[in-house]
Amino acid sequence: MDTSEYLSMGDAARLLGVTKARISQLAASGTLACDIVGGRKMVEYNSAVAYQKVRKRGRRPAADVGRKFTLMSADHEVAHVSFDPSREYPFEIAEVLDAQRMPFGTCSSSSPTVNKRELNVWWSHRSVPDVRPGLVSRYRELGIASGIEVPVQCLGLSLSDCYWLRPAECDGLKWRNLNYFENDFERSAPEGRSGWLEGIGLKNPDNTSEGELPKSWMIRNAVRVLVKGCGMDDQRPFNEAVATALHRRLLSEGEFVPYTVGRMFDGPVCLCDDFLDGREEYVPAVYVKGALGSQRGNSTYDRYCRFLGKHGADEAAVRRSMSQMIVCDALLANSDRHWRNFGIIRNVDTLEIRPAPLFDSGNCLWYNVPTAVLAAGEFGFSAKPFGPDPSVQLALADSLDWFDSSRLNGFVDEAIEILSQSEWATAEGRLESICRGLERRVIEVNAAVEVLRHVRR
Incomplete structure (x- = not known):
């Protein structure tokens, strides 16, 4: 492939005198022809020139x-x-x-x-x-x-x-x-x-599934099941199983989405049942965040909880759910709890809202950290969505009556047994390092929760 026949999105924008956002829209609509070149989306040069000529003639492209x-x-x-x-x-x-x-x-x-x-x-x-x-x-x-x-x-x-x-x-x-909740699909x-x-x-429904990782919807025993693969590593499906093991120890049924691990298309995958029915919608928290406006509060976390309470949710239930997310993510060193993978569920008939169960925790346990860094005992991570300092984010958790530290006894051993099935996690001594890091997380989070409980008495 001759890369000289392509323009970067920025170069195409400069050629046509428009913004990069407009180039993305023209590419998405098919007006500009694009290819993936070297892992980047590039605009075909001839397509950009043709569009430029049409614009100069004062006509819109077809x-x-x-x-x-x-x-x-x-x-x-x-x-x-x-x-x-x-x-x-x-x-x-x-x-x-x-x-x-x-x-x-x-x-x-x-x-x-x-x-x-x-x-x-x-x-x-x-x-x-x-x-x-x-x-x-x-x-x-x-x-x-x-x-x-x-x-x-x-x-x-x-x-x-x-x-x-x-x-x-x-x-x-x-x-x-x-x-698709009630009817079969191809x-x-x-x-x-x-x-x-x-x-x-x-x-x-695969046509409307977002996210970069490969995923697909299946029907198994009349239940809609989301199957998700992995990228260059094979650890993340097993991370979801570790997260499920943690959630089962600390949370109640319905407060989290359980994942299992299987194999499909020659690789490990994680599977979970759809947590909605045919009269509910999942609303990512990013849309709630965008609606906060002048909502008062001590922090973005506090404003988020207050806003949902003001708009019909049980605020105590929201704070409990958010605290569970923050604490569990801290234990797992989850570095990717972005604003789209937590949120609320809204009933489409009554418009009642409630917290969505905890799900999508696979980007954790230092899956993308170089082995040498882990071997050196560097187990830091950037916390989301209220981080980046994990200790600062953990301090936001203000509903902790559900947390029982004794239920974490044996968790590290269970997690390592699950991860031992991952080729990536077991390569070059990574598993031993992950074990040390996870032990440290359990100790640090336990101590932090005890301090938070004492401060809030």
């Missing part, structure tokens, strides 16, 4: 006309929308029908005014990111010009919420006949698949 839909939440009509991938904001709201059921953070319940940018950011997370291994090739194989089109073609159906698009000319379509049987991307472009 684009899909605005298609009309009703944005639905299960059976509820939420808004009339149009979709045009050539626009800066592909989704436009024609009319809000139910402000309370708009995607969280995109519209005030007291006003029909929609934040256009936030709405399109929300929709963009229904697309599989281009960095997912093999995705661009899969699109070419299926003749799909742009990834942003895929969720639209599949009506936006997901197993993470109840939103979907009902075409304007199809008023007879019903949620009960379409949703390539849902593990034995019928040979690769991660076989569900892409078909009637399958």
Whole structure:
């Protein structure tokens, strides 16, 4: 491949006199042709020049006309929308029908005014990111010009919420006949698949699964199961099993999502059941954070808990759930508790909200730290989402009646037994170092919790 035939996103932006964000939009809509070159998304030079000529003639490049839909939440009509991938904001709201059921953070319940940018950011997370291994090739194989089109073609159906698009000319379509919570989908049987991307472009919830790691939805014994692989390492599926072992010791059923480890597509995977039913949606905390506004509080943590309490959640339950997340992440040295992998669950009928169970803890236990660093006894990590100092974040935990340090007896041995199945974790003495680091975390967190309890008496 001749790399001189490609432009970086920044160079393409300078050539066309637009922002890098606009280049990303043009690439997503298929207006600019792109390839992955050396692990980076690059714009084909000839495509950029052709677009430049069209702009100079004062004409817009060929684009899909605005298609009309009703944005639905299960059976509820939420808004009339149009979709045009050539626009800066592909989704436009024609009319809000139910402000309370708009995607969280995109519209005030007291006003029909929609934040256009936030709405399109929300929709963009229904697309599989281009960095997912093999995705661009899969699109070419299926003749799909742009990834942003895929969720639209599949009506936006997901197993993470109840939103979907009902075409304007199809008023007879019903949620009960379409949703993946109750209805089968294509390539849902593990034995019928040979690769991660076989569900892409078909009637399958994989089309709306975000995240960089390979993942796929399956149906096992009538239960919807998310299967997630790993990257260059094979430790993270086993990390999820370690996290589950910890959560079982400290938390109650329903407060966490249990994971198991299996093998699929010639590698280890972790599996978990969907924690939603067909009348619930998962709302990532990032949308709550964006809505905090002038909410008062001593910290972002405090403001988050107060805001949810003010908007119908049990604030004590929120603080308990958040404290559990902070303490368990501190024990596991979780370095990736970003604002999208914790949040709330909202009932689409009653609009009642509650904390989501603890899930997605695989990026922990120093999986990406060089072996030499671990061998030297360096077990530091950057805490999220309120960090980066783990001790400062741990001090935010203000609901600790659930924590019983005696239940951690034997946990390190259990964790090491699980990790002994990972080739990455057992290479070059890593496992011994992880054991020492985990022992240190247990001692330090136990001591910190005792101090916090004493201070708050």
